[in-house]
Amino acid sequence: DKGNHRHFMEKEIHEQPEVISHTLANYLDFAEGGVRAFEMPFDFGKIDRLAVSACGTAYLAGLIGKYWLERYARLPVDIDIASEFRYREMPLSKSSAALFVSQSGETADTLASLRYCRAQGVPIASIVNVRDSTIARESDGIFPTLAGPEIGVASTKAFTCQLAIFAALAARAGLQRGTLSDEEARRMVRALSEAPRYAAQALRLEGHIEKIARELSQVRHVLYLGRDTSYPLAMEGALKLKEISYIHAEGYAAGELKHGPIALIDESMPVIVIAPTDRIFEKTVSNMQEVAARGGRIILITDEAGAARASLDKFETIVMPTMPEFIAPIVYALPVQMLAYHTAVAMGTDVDQPRNLAKSVTVE
Numbered sequence: 553d554k555g556n557h558r559h560f561m562e563k564e565i566h567e568q569p570e571v572i573s574h575t576l577a578n579y580l581d582f583a584e585g586g587v588r589a590f591e592m593p594f595d596f597g598k599i600d601r602l603a604v605s606a607c608g609t610a611y612l613a614g615l616i617g618k619y620w621l622e623r624y625a626r627l628p629v630d631i632d633i634a635s636e637f638r639y640r641e642m643p644l645s646k647s648s649a650a651l652f653v654s655q656s657g658e659t660a661d662t663l664a665s666l667r668y669c670r671a672q673g674v675p676i677a678s679i680v681n682v683r684d685s686t687i688a689r690e691s692d693g694i695f696p697t698l699a700g701p702e703i704g705v706a707s708t709k710a711f712t713c714q715l716a717i718f719a720a721l722a723a724r725a726g727l728q729r730g731t732l733s734d735e736e737a738r739r740m741v742r743a744l745s746e747a748p749r750y751a752a753q754a755l756r757l758e759g760h761i762e763k764i765a766r767e768l769s770q771v772r773h774v775l776y777l778g779r780d781t782s783y784p785l786a787m788e789g790a791l792k793l794k795e796i797s798y799i800h801a802e803g804y805a806a807g808e809l810k811h812g813p814i815a816l817i818d819e820s821m822p823v824i825v826i827a828p829t830d831r832i833f834e835k836t837v838s839n840m841q842e843v844a845a846r847g848g849r850i851i852l853i854t855d856e857a858g859a860a861r862a863s864l865d866k867f868e869t870i871v872m873p874t875m876p877e878f879i880a881p882i883v884y885a886l887p888v889q890m891l892a893y894h895t896a897v898a899m900g901t902d903v904d905q906p907r908n909l910a911k912s913v914t915v916e
């Protein structure tokens with residue numbers, strides 16, 4: 553049931569404040585400000601490597617998870633697209649563990665990767681939305697996302713719930729590995745407890761985003777840029793646009809621009825830049841100036857301080873609430889999803905059932 557929404561995707565975008573909060577509460581104790589002692593098939597303190605593998609949007613959640621686990625828990629993470637992982641014969645030592653990410657729990661390549669790891673004898677955990685799924689059943693332990701059924705082919709709420717779990721795992725891993733003090737972990741938990749509220753604020757930007765999307769629906773190509781955790785999010789934005797609006801979009805690390813893609817920039821190619829004010833904000837701004845100098849049209853997603861520092865009269869800006877850097881990828885996912893959604897609606901495509909795609913890809 554879509555309720556009073558036009559599409560399941562719209563409904564699922566709007567459910568995010570609630571389902572993120574619900575998911576987080578399973579892993580974090582907001583009253584105590586700590587991380588819960590949830591069951592795990594391995595101890596973060598006893599492994600020296602984690603292999604993560606998934607497909608599509610779930611893979612991009614894993615990529616953001618890698619940034620967090622490496623930064624906060626100093627745990628080296630190998631992340632692969634499952635269709636590559638299953639054939640690439642990665643050596644796994646006894647001191648590593650494997651983590652799979654899948655909304656449906658039925659994705660063929662992800663399942664095949666899991667079985668490869670099973671044969672290697674490492675402990676296996678999965679982040680799944682469907683608890684009664686093959687991937688869930690074949691794992692040693694699961695971290696359920698509590699997103700509820702996701703009907704739209706484009707993954708939205710499952711993605712932000714996967715991110716919520718990775719964030720909680722980073723805090724847990726940091727404590728177990730002794731790289732985070734109790735106070736630092738508490739600060740992360742506090743920041744996460746605010747994510748649903750910021751997500752609700754982001755939803756209020758929908759009217760403005762819809763206007764920008766109407767313009768986007770007129771173009772053939774879009775470039776999405778970001779650095780650090782905004783880089784996987786840029787790829788997610790591009791994936792969402794391709795998938796439901798059929799506009800050719802690419803997500804790039806902003807620093808890679810000058811190694812090739814800058815040659816594409818002209819007046820007809822909008823460049824969407826995701827840049828919350830964080831430690832590398834200035835670097836992204838300088839990439840943006842390179843785009844502007846070549847006549848590129850920029851749509852900047854940032855916060856108030858970012859908008860002021862980038863001095864942006866000529867550009868389009870989506871001004872997000874100011875929030876702790878750690879949780880930005882969870883909250884910035886919403887404008888990215890809304891941009892794709894409203895572009896697709898403006899183009900009149902079948903948003904919930906885009907052509908050539910299936911919700912769960914159970915064949916290779």
Ligand code: M6R
Pocket residue numbers: 607608609610653654655656657658659662705706707708791792795911912913
């Ligand atoms: O069910 P899964 O999470 O394993 O699915 C993985 C991908 O097929 C999925 O995320 C796909 O990329 C989405 N349609 C993207 O919106």
